[in-house]
Amino acid sequence: MRVAQFDRYGPPEVLYATTAPLPVVRPGEALVRVHGASVNGGELTMRAGKLRFLLNRRFPKRIGIDFAGEVVTAAEGVAGPKVGDHVWGMVNKWRGGAIAEYVAVAPRTLSRSPKGVDLVEAASLPVGTTAITALRDHAHLKRGERLLVRGAAGGVGSIAVQLGHWMGAHVTGLAAAGNLDLVRDLGADEVFDYRTTGPADLGEFDVILDSAGTDLRAYRRLLAPGGRMVAITVSSPADAAYLLASAVFGSRRIRFFAGNPTNALFAELTGYVESGAIRPVVDTVHELGDIAEAHRALERGGVRGKHVIRLANA
Template sequence: MRVAQFDSYGPPEVLYEARVPMPVVKPGEVLVRVHGVSVNGGELMLRSGKLRWFAPRRFPKRTGIDFAGVVVTAAEGVPGPRAGDHVWGMMSRFVGGSAAEYVAVRPRKLSPSPAGLDLVEAAALPAGTTAITALRDHARLKPGERLLVRGAAGGIGSIAVQLGRHYGAHVTGLAGAKNLDLVRELGAHEVFDRRATEPGDLGEFDVVLDTAGSSLPAYRGLLARGGRMVGISFDSVASVGYVLLSTVFGSRRVRFFSGNPTHALFAELTGLVEAGALRPVVDTVHDLADISAAHRALEEGGVRGKHVVRMV
C-alpha cells in the first residue's frame, strides 16, 4: 500500500511516497480504508524534529494523525463499527501513520462520520475535537461571554469560530486580511486583520483561544477578571515557561493541553456537524505524492481551513 514517510528530520521535502506491506490487524482492531487525511501543526513539528524526544527513534517515520475512511474489517467480538461504515478517527500523535491507504486502529479511536459528508472533506474536521475540548472543557465558555480566536481562519480556528457562535458567545476573530470575509461567514461577530491590529486595540475578553503561540503576555492582558486563555500551540520554549508561570502568579491563567480524543468526543463532533453547527473548511486537496507541498503550504501560513491529502 502507499504511505507518506520520511527517513530523517527536516523540511517538508524529506517527505516522500513509499510502498509498504498492509498493516497487520491485531485482535480488537479495525481495518480502515483511508479516503482523506488533514495536515496538522503537530505533524510539522514531528517531521521537523521538534518533538524528537517524544517520538520513537526508529526511521523511517510516517506522518498523519487524523483520517476519514471506510471500515474494511471489524474487530471480532468487539462492539463498534462494522464493515462498510463511514468513520473518522485519530492515530497516536507521536507515532502517526494515517497518511496511508489503510490503517488499523482501536474502535475507541473511531466514530461514524457525519451522514452525507464527503469523506475527503470530512478529513478537515477531526481537529474539531481539539476545539471542543478547548472551549467547552478547559475554557468553560458560557453563553454571552466574549471570545477571541487567534488564527480564526486556520484549521482549528475556523472550527472554534463556529463552535463559539454555537455556544452562544460573542465571537471576535483575528486573521489575515484576505480571510476576514471567511471568518465573518463562519459566524464571527467582529473580525480584525492580525497584521494591522495591536492587541490593545481589541478590547477585553472572557476567553482567548490562541492557535499562534506567540506574544502570549500581550493577549493574556486582554482577559477580563476571571478570564481564561487556552493555547494549543507554542512558538518557543519561552512561551512554555510563560504558561507555567501563569499558573502560579495571577488569576488569569493560560491553559495548554494536547488533545487525545476518544469515541465519545468524535461522536459529539459528528452530532454537531449533522445538526448544522459545523462545516468543513478546506483550503486545498492534495494528492499523496504532493504531501510535501501540503506541509510547506501550512508552514508558510495564510491557510483557509485545512490542507487535506486525498488517499483514494
C-alpha cells in the same frame, strides 16, 4: 499500500510517498481504508525535528494523525463500527501514520462520520474535537461571553469560530487579511487582520482561544476578571515557560492540553456537523504524491481551514 513518510528530519522535501505492507491488525482493532487525512501544524514540528527528544530514533517515520474512511475489517469481540461504515478518527499522535491507504485502529478512537459529508472533506474536521474540549471543557464558555479566536481561519480556529457562535458567544476573530470574509461567514461578529491589529488595539475578553502560540503574555492581559485563556500550541521556549508560570501565579491561568479524543467526543462532533453548527473548511485537497507541497503550503501561512491529502484513489 501507499504511505507518506520521511527518513530524516528536515524541510518538507524530506517527505515522500512509497509503498508498504498492509498494517497488522491486532486483536480488538479495525482496519480502515482511508479516503482522506489532514495535515496538522504539529506534524510540521515533528517532521522538522523539533520534537526529536520525545521520539524514538528509528526511521523511516510515518506522518499524519487524523483521517476519514471506510471500515473494511471490523474489530472482533469489540463493540464499534461495522464493515462498510464510514468513520473518522485519529491514530496515535506520537507514531503517526494516518496518511496511508489503510490504518489499523482501536474502535475507541473511531466514530461514525457525518452523513452527507464527503469522506475527503470530512478528514478536515476531526481537529474539531480540540475546539470542543478547549471551549467547553477548559474555558467553560457561556452564552453572551466575549470570545477571541487567534488563528481564526486555521484548522482549529475555523471550527472554534463556528462553535463559539453556536454556543452564543460574541466572537472576535484574528486572521490574515485575505481570510477575514471567510471568518465572518463562519459566524464571527468582528474580524481583524492580525498583521495590523495587535493586543493594544483590542478590548477585554472573557475567553481567548489561542492557536498561534506567540505573545501569550500580551494576550493574557486582555482577559477580563475571571477570564480564561486556552492555548493549543506554543511557538518558543519563552512562551512555553510563561505558560507554565501562569499555572502557578495569578488567577488568570492559561490552560494547555494535549488532545486525546475518544469515540464519544468524535460522536459528539458528528452531531454538531449533522445539525449544521459546524461545516468543513478545506483549503486544498492534495494527492498523496504532493505531500511535501502540502507541508510547504501550511508553512507559508494564510491557510483557510485544512490542507487534506486524498488517498482513496491514490
